[in-house]
Amino acid sequence: MNASPFYYHFTYKPHLFVQQQITGIVKDQEGVPIPGVNVIVSGSSSGTITNLDGEYSITARIGDTLVYSYIGFKAFKVQVTETFSGDIILQATIDALEEVVINAGYYNTTRRERTGNISRVTAEDLELQPVVSPLQALQGRMAGVEVSPSTGVAGAAPSFQIRGRNSLRNARGNNGNLPLYIIDGVPVNSSEIQSIGGMLTASGADPLSTLNTANIESIEVLKDADATAIYGSRGANGVVLITTKQGSYSQEKLKIEGQVYSGFSQVPKFVDLMNTRQYIAMREEAFANDNVTPTESKAYDLLLWDQDRYTNWQKEFMGNNAEITNANLNFSGGNQQTSFRIGGTFHDEGSVFPGDLDYQKLGANLAFNHRSKDQRLSLFLQANYGIEKRNLFDNTSFVSQALNLPPNAPEIYDEEGNLNWENSTWNNPLATLYRTNDARTNSLLTNFGFSYLIVKGLTLKANFGYSTLNAEEVTKNPVRSYDPEIQYRIVPTSRHQLTNRDSWVTEPQLHYEFSLEKHNFNIITGLTFQERTDKVLSMRGEGFSNENLLGNLAAADDVKVTTDREIIYKYAAVFGRIGYNWNNKYFINLTGRRDGSSRFGPDKRFANFGAIGAAWIFTEEQWIADHIPLLSFGKLRGSYGTTGSDQIPDYGYLDTYEPTRGPNGLYPTQLTNRDYSWEINKKLEIGTELSFVNGIYNLGVSYYRNRSTNQLVGYPLPSITGFTSVQANLPAVVQNTGWEFEMDISPVTSKNFKWQLAANLTIPKNELLQFDNIDQTSYNQRFVVGQPLSIQRFYNYVGIDQETGLYQVEDVNGDGSYSFADQSVIVDFGRKFYGGINNTISFKNLSLQFLWEFINQKGYTSLAYVTTQPGEMGNKPVDHTNAWRQPGDQTNIQKNSQGINALLSDYYAKQSDLVVGDNSFWRLKTLSLSYKLPQGFINSLKMNQARIFIHGQNLWTFTDFEGLDPQTGNSLPQLRSLTAGLQFNF
Template sequence: MKNNYSRLKWVALIILGGILFFLSKSANAATTNIAYFQQQEISGVVQDQKGQSIPGVTITVKNTTRGTVTNLNGEYKITAPANGTLVFSYIGFKTLEIPIDGRSEINIQLEENIASLGEVKINAGYYRTTESERTGSIAKVTGEDIEMQPIVNPLQALQGRMAGVEITQRGGAPGMAPTIRIRGQNSLRDTRDDNGNLPLYIIDGVPINSAPVPSYTGVISGTGLDPLNTIGLSNIESIEILKDADATAIYGSRGANGVVLITTKRGYARETEVRVRLYSGAGQASRKMNVLNTREYLDIREQAFENDGVELTNSNAYDLLLWDNERYTDWQEKFFGGTSEILNMDLSVNGGNENTSFRLGVGYHKEGTVFTGDFDYQKATAALQVNHVSDNEKFHIDLSLNYGADTNNFLNSVNSSLVYLGVTLPPNAPPIFNTDGSLNWQDWDAGNRDNPFGGLYNTSEIYSNNLLANASFSYDLLKNLKFKTNLGYTDFGSNELIKMPKRSYNPENWGSITARSTHSAVERNSWLIEPQLIFNKQLGNSELDVIIGATFQQNTNSRLLMNGFGYSSEAQIGNLMVAEDVSVNNDASIDYKYNALFARIGYNWQHKLFVNLTGRRDGSSRFGPDKRFANFGAVGAAWIFSEEKFIKDALPVLSFGKLRGSYGTTGNDQIGDYGYLDAYESTLAPGGLIPVQLFNPDYSWEVNRKLEAALSLGFLEDKINTEVSWYRNRSSNQLVGFPLPATTGFNSIQANLPAEVQNTGWEVVLSSTNISNQDFKWNTSFNISFPRNKLISFPNIEETSYANTYRVGQPLNIDLLYSYAGIDSETGYFTVEDINEDGSFDYQDRVIERDRSRKFFGGMDNTLFYKNFSAQFLWEFVKQEGIDPYFLLGNLGNASNQEAGAINNGNGQVPSQSIQAQRAHGFASLSDLSTSDASFLRLKTISLGYNLSNNLLNGLGLKKGRLFVTGQNLITITPYEGLDPQEIGIYLPVLRTITAGLELTF
């Protein structure tokens, strides 16, 4: 029945589209005699104020999608209504609107205005605005900034570029999902499988599941794979981040953690153009930890035995007695010191005519690994955009298709530990391989240790494919009223196969090991229907914009996990048909349904005063029967006071000034499906069931109340622009597991706790045009954020398990620590304070809070142009605290290498292997002694380019040509002694990459 209903909906939509198309043709035939629709050809030349022709200027017919672009000589031709208006726009120049007035030739000169805020177009989701007129907090990064970086995931391109947006790249392995936080952590649920802090991702109007895809491969099991990996970077037009209530409330229950809008490139009417972009290069781990050499390591080990008064034996001192004391191996270089080769190719074809335009883009990206072994990441992408407008310009169709497929090949179970082993293995440890190339088990067995490459022949392949389709139909019902329907469909699939043959392991253990395989499959698909009515009316000196719409969405998520055991032949591993035993660990398919009504009313008076009202009523299947619907809304306002005459007279140096503010509510339904229902598990004995989850009909939405105020200023004709924003977000009704007494027979019940989390902060954005003349231009942009996070209330927290995780009045991202009390003068061991003097050390004694949140962060970007040369470099900076790497590597004196500072006993404890010493080291690692400054300044991106001269282009038959070199993560300045201050711990640091390439347009 459900399938029949779905088919009927799609049939109805197809019929509706046909009717609208027929109406457009009928309307066209009926109105061809109206002056507005009398078309004529206009031609001309576009120049700058010095009389130089400007190629690449976009000319559009106002209030339509019809347009063209000037050629190399600045010439253009376009067909337009005799009484229409042409809009000329080009980066670095003021946009110019010219009435046609029946003319067939229009030549113009554009006025240079690099920093003009009014011309920067912003995607606000259901509508578009400009940088100067927006009432909400929206940050934007262009496709040019994204595609020039040798990265896999588009979110990585945002690091250091946006105020209030924290992007943490989880290690240097390709495909790993980065962590994104927009204005802090709102939810107490912050784990991979149940993360209430993920933003809403919208691609070309279609929402996608933003949760990382789970993986059972060791190197990425902690983060998962990001579904955005399969998006072609060269197909992205822009990424906008919506932050405050005014910008996000129209997305209602899904906007609490911000919204990420990804817009792909579309075609435009012009002669067919082919663009080819190619680059290749290499990457290496950007940092290594400074550890002890062989002599230093052995001295500390010998001293530990002497301090403990323990006799050396082959069992406890194998590294001193059995291993070569003259041998030295840089294990970091051995394990992850390789070179990752990078290759990227993109091809796009763009063209069309007055009514129909298209763009086809395809791409291929391959990236190797720095780990030992021939493993890589590959992806192929394709995107098609088709845009059509009827002759009378009433009927519009926009079609967008994006498809991507990627493959991750990993050395399973080895890569996940090689970084840690690279730092901690004794420098005199024996070789990994024998002289014949086989794994060396004998020397490692002598020390009762596993060969670090145990599992060498295990392999893991993860194949993912992602289809995203969007179709938008609109029809002008009346002069000021438009009907629009947005249709979307997504289909994501990921399959993982891990093979573990017996030969990966020590032959002495083969009797207890069987060849096995792990199979996992994840499927996510969804459909979306959004009908809308759009009204626009000019009311004298004011303008009114109204959007009324509805959302109908359904997602289906399925997950399957199986294991196969007992393969008789290595060649058959992975074929479950020949496995001796097969187990199904997880098999589930869940539907998620979401409906909503939304509206927006936008009003502006004389383009000086703006008011924006948004509202949404949402319904989600994730909540109890009585709590499925909720209302969300916001109000935003802005006043461009620089347009007032008294301001212009009093402050002539001020070219732009705006005050804006917003307040509203958004929600959060980023939780598991059907968490409010009873749940049961089968008993160990067959035929029985036991309850594991209680029914809660009042399980409902988290609510986030957002408040913001901002001041924007522009000076010297917008050559200097700045914006200062203050925000306060309060998230309440927290969706977590509420602990229950043991007498109930349940650990917890899914419920809304009355806890409240607050995020406040200041954001400063500054941009400037430092120099601008005919030959040389220099632009700078700078942003800095000062976020503050706090748990402002949690009634009776001391009676819950969260008492050992959070403190009221403190940030969520804290470590609860002991107070360090110094070195015991008799034992030489670390000591911490027993606060309640009960003779034991527990959470009652952990009274120090270490805030691991960023104190401030930001970036500074500079772009320079000199004739045909260009240079761009971005610095990212972060102020934060971390954990001293000395306390990440184990007790001083163990058979484990140490951070180089340990040779001077810089932290005070004497080398010892005793249980007491190790226990003391453990307490110290959980004390304020372990705190380290992990701030850093990083040259995130540097790019150098050269545009081929017009004479050379004409000789080669090219429209455009560019050579470029790009560096990523080239320099990191930090007091932190660990591998990477960005991700505290023993993880693979981000890669330092250098690539070179060319871009040609035919």
């Protein structure tokens, strides 16, 4: 009987199913072993890396293809045969577009074969930066990723967006633009932890700050539909995958890795404010212009305070050097079946503010992997535990005091060393140090999973993740923090907040891989079950008989529960992906997911999402290779798909009630709407990746268009209804489009000298594309169809009135008053373009790396942060000395006056485009100089490797912004840091 042409492919051959233990050494062309080389079985997630001696061990079958890749060397593929020795020699080149292994979430891919848009940074870019959160380390390093810090206080959550703002919701606690964070396969709540005190009130605490940045192997950011659709609704705003470091199999001896550095941080720039002479002149001029005689009650700065005293309050309140100490130590080892990595970290960071204020972080990490001798079963366990302590302050901001306190304000302390209240003429700024704020966060993230090879190509996988975060915060407000003249009226109080976040996830999966001649298939299907419980308990204690009892609620005269909330969120999904490629030249991926969320009513709970991605490696075509010999790699790719979003408050579809203060009563707090449904984000992308001259010059270009429809918002209601809003879908479409450019080149690559240059540029555009009947909603005062969501409305500033010397803004409708109808100027505060330029220059053992970050944007000028009008009490920028004095004066500072007309004109001017300026900047984000100690000296110390380094962060910023920081405004700026340390391993 004639055999079918497919009979050979499906004939059972036992040796094809037998795992082969392959060991070998990877060397360069000069015979030097290469550590850190990625070795993977093509088309699978199985892989390893070479140790310090270039040795590796991996299991594969006869006929499998092994792929060896390492930055700086040409990727190498080899098919496993019965005689394959495992020893490999890599040829030096720089081909970043080829075979760098990338974590795509449920599977691994390579830069050569990916169809989606995934940006990646590695440990080398992260580990030296003296930052608390890993998100801070991404500034300027990724196209399409915006990291915007709100303050320089350690542990504060930055704003993080991937390819712009998709949702109308942007308020704290109701933000529909947060990406999905996944750490070692476990999703983490990405919303900030609300704080009840200190400088974190505006931004909240960062939920990722307990993670040890030095223990991160890589961070991948998934952006387009092909990359994010497999995560369904959770990936609507992009996905951030954080992978921590692992041990390696076949490591024959215990490996010890360490890093320690120390240094300091400081405020990089102060505002140029008036000195005492200038300030006194301004104040006297204001009284003269108003024809008013100063009195002790209205002008104690002129009549009671020392007219010759001068204090630079910026240096006094935020001029300290914040000391930084950081240490990491890890142990790893293993054999052919088992590997482990265990370690810990310590981070201590002082404050630029006065007083004993600091931030501390302790962490521990564990990674354990085991596989059976036949390589069919693999087990893994990962755990990361962190403790974070913050000792911040409550109530008054030192930054605000530093910028506004008169320069001749009294001494802080009296002759006896007590707080000086200067006969009750001021509120002593350091009194706030007695109003302590202590916060502690414990975070545990664990993931256990297994992988079992059922038959060749078919693998059963599952992971079980659990994360918990507990935050405790206590603020104390003692009587002694107030002026003794009013202490008899003050009731000592303490505030307490407990936040608990528990989450578990289970994801069973099946992976099937097979080939039919040149046809290669990779199929994934799986389930996701997730449950998250968030609890917040806030209490207030009043009336303590002794200050030492503050914080002990049992000793309070009265205890009030201000918040007691428990929210349970449940999520379930089924997902699948079919990956196909023909001859490693044409690639198609189909992804689908059906999501279910407890945040919708019973009839709207489930929705379907999916995507298609495709790529063509056109340099595999012979006619391309013949006609463009300099083009060593070229790929076209594209994707289209839909993802959903359920980032709305829980239980919004239900009527909710709260108990009345009296007994046995309830009152409604929320209207029901069971009909609102999923927000939909439709993503389109096309892109190309090119590599020239054997990978020396590489370029990637992407165009994206994301449209978010069926907007989920809290629809505002008139107060007569008794409710502020009701959850609903609005007929609005938000569109984000943009161009992303990524380039990396290696102009010089020799044995002793290397120069690598990488750059990225993003040109985004955000637009409210459609909003039917917007004029019938309250959103017509916030958004404009055809404009970005980041716009601000302003009055039109028309200059100084030469008769009155006061600010003038345009009365557009001529009705004699100012209202929303007169706010005719629309300014976009979003980024016009942004990016970064990274250089790495190495000469023998010496290496220099520096990163420039640049952003083009408009924002508020420093004038907007001046809280008092010209002439009123409170210091001002020195340019206020150029106030208007007589007709013909050319200035943008109105005359010094404390009158009601001056107050009103100042109020409207600060809501006009007078306070809009160019907040663009170039910033030297990082600068690192390192030196590898000579190998002979290292060997004498019985070490494998060691290097010393000096690192600078936020060293220089070039900008026209006259305030503290163009990104944080006049909050505490991003601090300039200088650290030095040692990295070593045994």
